[in-house]
Amino acid sequence: MDAVIENALIQRLTHALPRSARQLNGVRESDAELVRLPGGLVLALTTDAIAEEIETGLYAEPELIGWMTVLVNASDLAAVGAEPLGILLNQTLTPDLDGRFLDALQNGIAQAAEACRLPVLGGDTNFGRRLQVAVAAVGTVEGEPITRLGCRPGDRLFASDLLGLGGAYALARLSGDTATADSLDYRPQPRLAEGRLIRRHASCCMDTSDGAIPTLDELMRLNDVGFRIEPSLSAILDPAALAVCAAAGLPEWTLLAGPHGEFELIFTVPQSSHRLFLHEARMIGWRPVELGFVEEGSGLGLPSPEGHRVIDTLRVRNLFTEVNGDVRAYVSQLLSLDRAGPTAGVIRTGLRR
């Protein structure tokens, strides 16, 4: 059984289901499902629901719920470099839902649909005891799509923007610090244009919907490689997120731990494409964040005062599930992980390039 709790569940749910010969990616190999149509065009398909986020109070304002419903799906399309085509909405409404709340929810959906260029093609509405909004998004990929597979040691590691805002927002909101959560104005932006540029230059790509460390853990497992973060963490983390983290007395790396992410793209660019990629990024007014390198072996090396330390990414990734979503227990476990220092006693020297 897979040591990653989420992957073990996916295996249990999917092992008996029929697969398609037209599909280009295997289970977990891509943020969006890639299907070659008769005629050769590749379709990108994804579905994500906003349900637990409403139940736990992580997303409380109706506009944000609506925005995120679309954005999380657009993020998956972005990660395969797709051109957006549209979405289907699947809404479960509660019978007593306030009319203004509903209008604001639909307004958030409409705003994100405009921002992501994902018109609403259709949908289905149900009534139930709990509000839930699911979206299925469709895009097309011109040329070869990019997946989570394909990076090699020596490739450069990037993020589409500064990281950590998803973690900081979740920490504030779930700790009941509404003022701080509101001040962060958490509203991830679509990365579709960036994703199409990444598709032409990068060797693999995945979004940080579950946080940067779980994303890097998944890419490590799929590609049988390690990662080494080069800049200091304060250089790759959002300043507002760093402030929340400092106020809470948490070490900076915990902003990368998930399970709630910032919906940026993490991707790798071969050395040979590095210069052209940065040039083209500049041309669309985008400045990707250099994170470091892909390495041989396994493990995630983070910069620390004593050189690089390896983070137990598997433990970090399973932690929130293991503590049954208890935020205080989660934070306390992250702190003891931090005090434990480098796992398995391995300090990676890494390869410098």
Next chain:
Amino acid sequence: MDAVIENALIQRLTHALPRSARQLNGVRESDAELVRLPGGLVLALTTDAIAEEIETGLYAEPELIGWMTVLVNASDLAAVGAEPLGILLNQTLTPDLDGRFLDALQNGIAQAAEACRLPVLGGDTNFGRRLQVAVAAVGTVEGEPITRLGCRPGDRLFASDLLGLGGAYALARLSGDTATADSLDYRPQPRLAEGRLIRRHASCCMDTSDGAIPTLDELMRLNDVGFRIEPSLSAILDPAALAVCAAAGLPEWTLLAGPHGEFELIFTVPQSSHRLFLHEARMIGWRPVELGFVEEGSGLGLPSPEGHRVIDTLRVRNLFTEVNGDVRAYVSQLLSLDRAGPTAGVIRTGLRR
């Protein structure tokens, strides 16, 4: 505001949402959304969740829940004459869900996916207080798709098979008569091959997911026509459904009332295509059920001992929502509708052809 409660809700939810210039159908004009891709191929997309059906106990066995989750979406693809491509699964599981129940649920999904030739492309899993399974299905349409629009007076009205099993099943199940519900072995079959044949010959098509009368009501509104059922009701209704109906002391026509349907296709064939259509149907071993004719004007005329009587389809369609899903109140209201006789005093003479 639309007099149909469901349509008024759809209007409220969708009026502010951006639409796509690539979409061939307007809101409500088609069972599946039709989008023309770059290159010309038409994509058919639909989404439907099984949620209320679980909550009310209408679907209780996990295999049936799984089967219906896929089938209701396949039925929408069938209604536009699509070739199935695949589905995305969006599952909300309860944390305490029994392992055998989950395996049986996935087994039902797998069986229907095989039967409908809809491989599972991917999905998303959430945890929540209530089990829910949503599917988004994708297909392609070769040539011109068929929609709910296009029938004309004089066209012949058909169903893909005998009607009434969905109504009888729901009546038995929701009245707590488990033995009868089980004996019906309710498991609608995919009509995708039939749908592709219908697409080439028919003038409009819609599935009976909400029951035959709501389907005919919607087609009447969209096409500004009436319908006249010609055969006796016992000739177009499933014998097992008729037996349930007789045992409950209900008039036969109530089997067509919905709100739970039999997931057959209702469609219209122009007189000029009638013979060729029936010939080709025979070639694939399918015997469509002749229901009657499209008429000028409006209203649904059902055969009765005193000639044709017009059913108040709007009232029938809104009834279950108006009684807040109370089955006893619903049945009692259907009975008083029946006693009230022809609505608005209009007995249609109809056009004979």
